[in-house]
Amino acid sequence: MSDTVTMEVLRYRPEEETEPTYESFEVPVQPEWMILDGLNHIKDQLDGSLSYRWACRMGVCGSCGMLVNGRPVLTCATYMESLLPGPIRVEPLRGFPVIRDLVGDITDFMGKLAAVKPYIVREEEKPVEEGEYLQTPEELAEYKQYSMCINCMLCYSACPIYRIEPDFIGPAAIALAQRYNLDSRDEGAQERMDVLSQHAGIWGCTLVGECSEVCPKDVDPAGAIQRYKVSATVDFFKSVLMPWRKE
Amino acid sequence: MNPDYRPYHPKWFRRRVPIFWWLRQAAYVKFISRELTCLLVAYVAILLLVFVAAVDRGEASYLALVGWLSQPMVVAFHVAVLLGTLFHTVTWLNLAPMALVVKVGGRRVPARAILLGHYFAWVACTIAVAWALVGP
Amino acid sequence: MDTRVHDVLLVGGGGAGLRAAIAVAETNPGLSVAVVSKVYPMRSHTVSAEGGAAAVVRDEDSLEAHAYDTISGGDWLCDQDAVEAFVREATREMVQLEHWGCPWSRQPDGRIATRPFGGMKIERTWYAADKTGFHMLHALFQTTLRYPPIKRYDEFFVTRLLVDDGRCQGVVALEVATGKVQALLAKAVILCSGGGGKVFPFTTNANIKTGDGMAMAYQSGAPLKDMEFVQYHPTGLPFTGILITEAARAEGGWLLNKDGYRYLQDYDLGTPSPTPVKRSMELGPRDRLSQAFVAESKAGRAIPTPYGDVVHLDVRHLGEAVIDKKIPFVRELCLKYQKLDPVKEMIPVRPVVHYMMGGVATDLDGATPVAGLFAAGEVACVSINGANRLGSNSLTELLVFGARAGRAAARFAGAQPDPSSALVAQAADEERRLHRDFLGRTDGTERVADIRSEMQQAMEAGAGIYRDEESIQVAATKVAALRQRFRRVALQDSSRTFNTELVSALELSNLLDLAEVILASAAARRESRGAHQRTDFPERDDEGFLAHTMARQGEDGRPRIEFDPVTITTWPPGERVYGR
Amino acid sequence: MRARRSREPILWALFGGGGMMAALFLPVLLGVLLVAAPMGWIELVAFADLQVLVRNPLVRLGLFGLVFLSFFHWAHRFRYTLYDGLQLSHLNELIAILTYGVATALSLTAGYLLWSIG
């Protein structure tokens, strides 16, 4: 095992440069170290001006997603060892404007999350005093997978469609909509349909499938989108063939 | 100094998507090849119509078509097309379970079972058609 | 100076902050609410909480039992009126969260499922597999999107509170992305900025848990209460400090020393039985378990590793099916971060700094002694946690006291005049300070990372699981020296755009304040109680110290400690008995 | 009243149906009729039987279904490939008219042809 590895880190300092550049650092490798530990080593020991986001360092807060050797990963959950002998190239996630160094602007993503109405919608709310809504473990299992998304945006970074068509609402937001649609407590599927059945909604996806490949939490957004396409289509034909059907 | 920078006003850097983005990564190459099989699908559909028309018109026109079909270049091309349609079939059947949620007795049928079902259907169709064309 | 005005301003978008925001919006939809957070809300540390949240739901359970477990768990340092309010409102809050979509784990008939947790007589911990905090935070965050009056300032770092005329009327915040300093004025401010585990080197806490809110409140004249009580969680992974949730023990995991012996039986924590017994053995309280570890380690019965001694947490006998169903995240974390599979191997664990029982002193409505300033969540100390927090009370605390503070702040704000314009001048001063002390200075020599790590080592050595007069004084001297060195800190980054080094420096300054207060409070409490164990005063002393430490910043900038009485309503101090 | 729906569900259903039909039937038809038989690798049924077969109304109907769906499968996929692969999304409408137009024309021709034989 080599003792050090070269990390080529994308730098972008908007005050000084118009284009990003790459800067190389020699970083020691230890068996326990993740890519994030390497970046922290750079920041603490070599160059305090390197900027990137992180918080939990346990793969659950979703802030440390970056492109490592061209692939979107959580840097706190990717061993340096697995990428030896290097060099290891670290860049900000693709698909988001770069604010500085490894930090991307995610305003667009946050807007898209909100657009799908990701909360329980009901015609009538049950008073809290009457206790919980009953939900069997099977009903819970219906949507559980889609509720595991940590908003890390790796899927957006992997999806070429999002980069080509910035209006595309994107994998995680659609999976989140499905998470609520499939929740037995929710009655908001129709409202979400209005957003999702647009071209920029589900129909923009051509099932590249990379979103599910890179998802660190097995949310399978590609599956969520396909399922949504099926139900939107069935719904459509039902309303055409049986217009009297109550909605 | 970056001449475009003004304090407190973001100067985000946007990367352009290269026009040949689909050549940049193995997964994307596979994706674009899969999408392009649609050309083969249309081509084979047209060819089938030509074939049917030829058979309908009589043995002479049928033999003429067979003659064209058995030229080496044409055969080579069609073998390639065949591989392409097989690629279509495999990629299609592999993705099909993703969208399908089948429930039996309240339990979700595992994706593997659905996948196997699809392949089984493919084999069955192939045998049925071949049997009709070749005879027992 | 860019100035914005709101009615109620929240510092922090974790569980407490978001719950409070919704409470404000529901109490008075006419108020404008703003959530200011240094990270996007769903990155807040509530996301990491694993095991569960406590509230009485089972028929055989009672509010009285929940209160008693909490108070005895807290070694009688809890304010009992606060505990009573807490247990009374806990269930309602948890059901409310269920209505907001939190995917609580269920029983086969569709009702809420519960599991036991350390120090509990009856199982009352609600859970969403072992990602409870994650699901709670996301459910809360997504629910806030329903309320148009809630505005967010994401990635805004609050650098100080604006206090004028004895009343808190807003904050100064740095927009991290652009470096712009803004005055955010408000009629009421609620601090929900979480804990400060980063005072210590080895912690389950995220990088962002730097006690900013505690430090800012302290600088503004609010007292910090019971800061000497720092909870060590007995089971963290070595090196990373990643938490292996108590749920692993609640489901039946065993703690074994190097001889494969369930050593807790030697520490008056009951006798081993194959299945978990509540309030016994592995389900004893965290302080006692962590202390038992230290004794085992001293006696040479722990397993040495490059990252310190460990013991083993063994869940293999639970079997793959139970592990995957009840504690899947434990397996995921072990596989990803420790390269081992708990189905087949034992998990190496050691105690790790986890939670701060102390915080900004508040009343039952989250109000601090500074008018207009409220606090809720880990940053606050309403005193339900006493000397040792019971696992799974904290998530519930966020909801109960987040909601209470939100309602109280909404009522308060409704009756206040608009914030005074004098504050803008204060904010301008703050901007100049940031430039003078950090961005613009050229004569610095010290590095943020060095001071931080020296401070953390000093705290571990001086105020760890066991402390005494001498260790505390050594640490205090060191921290004072570091404070001096911090005056000469140099940033390598002078950019305004997303300057994370500037943020770290500001955080470090807050951490240093916290370290000072923790040490001063620990020195003042000359007894052992709960998580505060003094080898020079090994007994609990109700005569002298059945009281809260209150730390206020003196004229000289150093903490002054006073004692405040503990509120006792129903449960007189007794012996803490576990396993019997 | 629900908001105006896009036409996508119809197009997607046609695309999906075509993809499935093509997946199941095209390899065998292509392989047997257009490659193996002309090369003499396998022997087809007698020509007269073949003619009877293609003139059977049910077979013609099935064939029409197959080619019609295949054309729309092509149209849909090709349309997306054009505007994602070549980033021509601003030409969305034009591309849609061209691709589905061609598919419609081909289908009409196929329908006429299959109708008129026999």
Ligand SMILES: Cc1cc2nc3c(=O)[nH]c(=O)nc-3n(C[C@H](O)[C@H](O)[C@H](O)COP(=O)(O)OP(=O)(O)OC[C@H]3O[C@@H](n4cnc5c(N)ncnc54)[C@H](O)[C@@H]3O)c2cc1C
């Ligand atoms: C690993 C782990 C597991 C846990 N498991 C459990 C459990 O099972 N059960 C349980 O009851 N408790 C558990 N806890 C404890 C519990 O999770 C925390 O006490 C609780 O989540 C704290 O929530 P909070 O809302 O007070 O703060 P946080 O969630 O930490 O949020 C703080 C917020 O304040 C913001 N903020 C901080 N400083 C500033 C600033 N200067 N400017 C602007 N914004 C700022 C942050 O951005 C963040 O949004 C666990 C804790 C940890 C570390």
Ligand code: SF4
């Ligand atoms: S779906 Fe997966 S990859 Fe996408 S944001 Fe969620 S967790 Fe990340």
Ligand code: F3S
């Ligand atoms: S990668 Fe993109 S195209 Fe669809 S399947 Fe995933 S969203």
Ligand code: FES
């Ligand atoms: S730091 Fe939280 S996911 Fe990596």
